[in-house]
Amino acid sequence: MTATEFKSVILPAYGAMTAVARKLLGDRQSAEDAVQDVMRSLWEGRENITVNGAGTAYAVRSVRNRCLDILRRKPADTDTPIENVADTIADDDCDDTQRLERLSAAIDNLGEPRRTILRLSLAGKSGAEIAATVNLSETNVRQHLSRSRKELRKLIMQYENDERLN
Numbered sequence: 001m002t003a004t005e006f007k008s009v010i011l012p013a014y015g016a017m018t019a020v021a022r023k024l025l026g027d028r029q030s031a032e033d034a035v036q037d038v039m040r041s042l043w044e045g046r047e048n049i050t051v052n053g054a055g056t057a058y059a060v061r062s063v064r065n066r067c068l069d070i071l072r073r074k075p076a077d078t079d080t081p082i083e084n085v086a087d088t089i090a091d092d093d094c095d096d097t098q099r100l101e102r103l104s105a106a107i108d109n110l111g112e113p114r115r116t117i118l119r120l121s122l123a124g125k126s127g128a129e130i131a132a133t134v135n136l137s138e139t140n141v142r143q144h145l146s147r148s149r150k151e152l153r154k155l156i157m158q159y160e161n162d163e164r165l166n
Contacts, residue, residue, distance in 0.1 A: 001046045009055030010042055016056055017063040024067040029127060033138065034070060038063045106155040114148040117141055 001009070017038065021031035042049065042062060051058045107118060113134050120130045131138045 001049045006043065006046050009051055010059050013056040013059035016060050020060050021063050021067050024064065025070065034066050035063055038066050102156060106152050109155055110148055110151060114144050117144045118148045121145055
């Protein structure tokens with residue numbers, strides 16, 4: 001497949017690819033990452049691709065398979081959005097100010113670069129923007145975010161247990 005054929009056969013499938021990825025993965029950022037990974041792979045291997053008129057189906061099937069691979073490798077409890085982590089802080093008799101203080105204290109206890117990456121994520125930066133800022137790949141940024149969330153949950157549980165004992 002030539003570059004021109006790629007642009008006319010594969011690129012028009014981008015919207016369908018994104019829709020399938022979002023449906024399977026459940027969130028926009030993961031879906032966009034999966035589609036970009038597939039697009040890059042297809043582009044790099046375009047000389048070996050032979051598609052006879054079914055370029056959209058081929059591209060959508062490729063992203064579907066990539067999403068299924070992601071879902072198979074993803075531990076069930078490690079990719080909680082940061083908002084959900086914040087919601088799990090402390091018990092119901094705790095006010096929002098105390099929850100925010102606990103979350104801030106937990107973030108302060110994270111090591112670098114996780115603390116910086118998490119703060120940039122909370123500030124609304126995309127994975128690509130964070131990667132450029134901290135000079136890491138987007139994959140590493142996603143991995144740090146996932147591990148940061150897991151560590152935050154653990155620290156928050158420790159704070160809750162310490163307060164219950166006091």
